[in-house]
Amino acid sequence: MDCFTCLRDPRERVPSHEWLQARRVAYIVQSGRYKTPPRITVSRSRTRWSYSSDWAAQPAHTPRNLTPVRSKPELDGEPLLVRLISAHNLPNHDMFSESDVFATIDVLPFGGHSAPILTVAWPVKWDTPNPVWDSCRLLGEAARRDSDLRLRVSFFDYDVDMGLRSKELIGIAEVNVSELEIGAPPTELVVETVKQLKGNKRAITRLQRMPTSTLQQRKTVYIVRHGESVWNEAQAARNVGAMIGDTDHPLNRVGRAQAERLHAVLEAGGADADALMASDLVMCSPLTRAVQTCLIGLAPMLARRPDARLLLNPNLREKRNLGGMDSSGKWHGEQLAHSVRAAMRHLYSDAPEEAERLSSPQFDLRLVQHKWWLSIEESKDLVAERINELLSQVRFSNDASMVLVGHSHFFRELLRRSIAEECELRGCSQSMAELLKKKLSNCGVARLQLDFEREKPVVAVELLFGTTLVN
Numbered sequence: 001m002d003c004f005t006c007l008r009d010p011r012e013r014v015p016s017h018e019w020l021q022a023r024r025v026a027y028i029v030q031s032g033r034y035k036t037p038p039r040i041t042v043s044r045s046r047t048r049w050s051y052s053s054d055w056a057a058q059p060a061h062t063p064r065n066l067t068p069v070r071s072k073p074e075l076d077g078e079p080l081l082v083r084l085i086s087a088h089n090l091p092n093h094d095m096f097s098e099s100d101v102f103a104t105i106d107v108l109p110f111g112g113h114s115a116p117i118l119t120v121a122w123p124v125k126w127d128t129p130n131p132v133w134d135s136c137r138l139l140g141e142a143a144r145r146d147s148d149l150r151l152r153v154s155f156f157d158y159d160v161d162m163g164l165r166s167k168e169l170i171g172i173a174e175v176n177v178s179e180l181e182i183g184a185p186p187t188e189l190v191v192e193t194v195k196q197l198k199g200n201k202r203a204i205t206r207l208q209r210m211p212t213s214t215l216q217q218r219k220t221v222y223i224v225r226h227g228e229s230v231w232n233e234a235q236a237a238r239n240v241g242a243m244i245g246d247t248d249h250p251l252n253r254v255g256r257a258q259a260e261r262l263h264a265v266l267e268a269g270g271a272d273a274d275a276l277m278a279s280d281l282v283m284c285s286p287l288t289r290a291v292q293t294c295l296i297g298l299a300p301m302l303a304r305r306p307d308a309r310l311l312l313n314p315n316l317r318e319k320r321n322l323g324g325m326d327s328s329g330k331w332h333g334e335q336l337a338h339s340v341r342a343a344m345r346h347l348y349s350d351a352p353e354e355a356e357r358l359s360s361p362q363f364d365l366r367l368v369q370h371k372w373w374l375s376i377e378e379s380k381d382l383v384a385e386r387i388n389e390l391l392s393q394v395r396f397s398n399d400a401s402m403v404l405v406g407h408s409h410f411f412r413e414l415l416r417r418s419i420a421e422e423c424e425l426r427g428c429s430q431s432m433a434e435l436l437k438k439k440l441s442n443c444g445v446a447r448l449q450l451d452f453e454r455e456k457p458v459v460a461v462e463l464l465f466g467t468t469l470v471n
Contacts, residue, residue, distance in 0.1 A: 078182060078212050080107075080140040081396065082151070084122055085186055085206040086132040091195040093157035093168050100124050100159070101131045101170065106152040107139050116152075123385040124158045128370035135389060136210055136396040149177040153205055155191065169194055173205050180209035210396070219394060219450045220401040222276050222464075223411050224262070225440040226285075226293040227255030231326035247328040250288045250343040258443040262297035265465045272464050276445070277301040281309050281402040283393075285316040285410075286329060286368050291340045292347065294405040295358045297443060301403075302361045311364040312336070314372035315390040318407035319383055327407075329373035337363050387414050395452045408439035411446075420456045427463035435461065438469035 084103060093099045102124045106116035118139060125131035139151075152174050156167040171193035180187060191203035231249035251259065266273045277300060284294045291312065295302075302310065318327040331339045341359045348355035374382075394402065416436050425432050427446075440446060444467035449460035463469075 079138060080177065081136055081138050081210040081212050083136045083208045083210050084133050085208065087155055087191065087205040088130045089197060089201050089203045090129045090155055090170050091193050091197055093170060098127045098129050099157040099170060100126050102156055102158050104154045108150050108152055109148060123389050126371050130370060132367055132369060134367060135393050151175050151177060171203055182209050183211050214398060215396065216400050217452045221394060221448045221450060222403045223446050223448060224403060224405045225408050225411065225442060225444050226290045227251050227258035227443045229255055229289040248288050248330050249326045251292045251347055256347055259293045259296035262443045263299050266300040276403060277304060279401040279403050281397060281399040283311045283313040283316060283402060284405040285407060286312040286314055286336060286372060287317055288340055288343050290405050292344060293443060299358055309364055310361050312368050314367055315386050316404060316406040317373060319409045319413060320374045320378035328375055332371060333365060333369050336368055337365060383413055387417055391418060412439055415458065418456050419458045420454055423458055424460045430469050434469055438471055441468045441470050
């Protein structure tokens with residue numbers, strides 16, 4: 001039972017902002033799984049708290065009696081696959097910037113206030129009242145009637161204070177699962193917020209129930225590392241001024257030549273090249289050096305497949321290490337697209353027509369409409385959340401084959417966290433241990449075979465087109 005068992009329907013008795021203030025305190029006081037909830041007295045003027053005598057009488061060291069939590073919701077028919085698309089107009093909970101927002105969905109029995117059957121989360125989106133996730137979570141696999149379940153979508157402000165992570169409730173929306181028709185257009189829900197919004201603004205969220213019958217558990221993913229960048233060159237020369245004098249460093253001349261070699265390999269064709277170019281989806285880090293590598297190296301594919309999608313996905317950005325200026329972005333939205341095309345014109349200042357031709361593919365910018373990078377060191381937990389989010393996007397895509405263009409440290413961490421114990425390494429004489437210790441060479445390509453029926457889905461890795469592992 002949660003804290004609101006004593007109020008049958010608190011939203012009918014108190015204004016929504018007071019009810020949410022009470023719920024926010026409830027999150028802090030206890031986890032929502034206690035059989036004996038605190039007693040809550042509510043008036044229209046304020047929310048007053050007192051605790052039941054049974055709970056208050058328990059010694060501090062005695063574990064409270066917890067209600068067992070079932071591991072998965074069970075549904076009739078298709079499993080419950082929910083796509084959380086976005087939220088809009090979320091109120092600010094930070095003093096000097098917009099909130100850093102993450103989301104959770106609780107699966108709850110309908111009509112009561114029991115503990116969640118299952119809780120899933122979506123990662124932090126930085127400094128925005130309008131976060132976009134556009135990714136799915138699988139919430140159930142077995143048999144129970146849809147009408148028995150409801151979803152509670154919660155949005156939190158993420159904070160780190162003195163190295164400790166904390167969260168503050170921003171708002172909540174709820175919907176019955178029976179109201180979500182499989183494959184129907186997205187559902188828009190009003191978010192009841194802790195802080196009242198000014199004027200006539202409403203906070204909303206959009207989600208959708210997705211079909212699962214067409215999903216494929218086995219995927220082929222090509223990972224492509226970017227070419228050498230201005231940062232890489234400065235790092236090799238120990239030129240600190242060039243390293244810290246800018247952010248989001250583009251390709252240098254060597255990187256351009258490396259991307260052009262990949263271009264030539266794909267244009268020449270062959271079984272591996274043709275298989276890569278048959279992919280329906282290209283996802284690319286929004287950092288300039290990765291987008292340039294994509295536009296140059298994958299140009300034969302993008303020209304041959306004008307229907308192929310080029311999605312700029314911030315989950316593919318490089319790990320942000322301490323002082324890693326090359327891992328911070330500058331622009332978002334259309335400004336990002338303009339900046340990349342300007343960098344291409346500079347890189348091809350000797351061939352402006354070629355720059356225009358290579359820059360012609362259209363970008364899908366929906367995931368980079370707001371700040372998508374970190375300006376501080378990225379913790380291991382945040383990197384892990386980003387990897388899990390990327391794998392979820394790969395798993396629940398309708399595409400059986402796709403290309404990911406990104407960065408050496410991120411790809412290495414991705415492999416470390418997702419390689420199955422029996423994974424095979426093909427296409428080189430080096431060992432699996434070296435794959436997890438070293439990096440792909442610039443513009444190197446590896447083909448990954450993934451099986452999402454396994455806990456760690458990567459079951460085979462093959463280096464292609466002369467790719468090597470480097471320190």
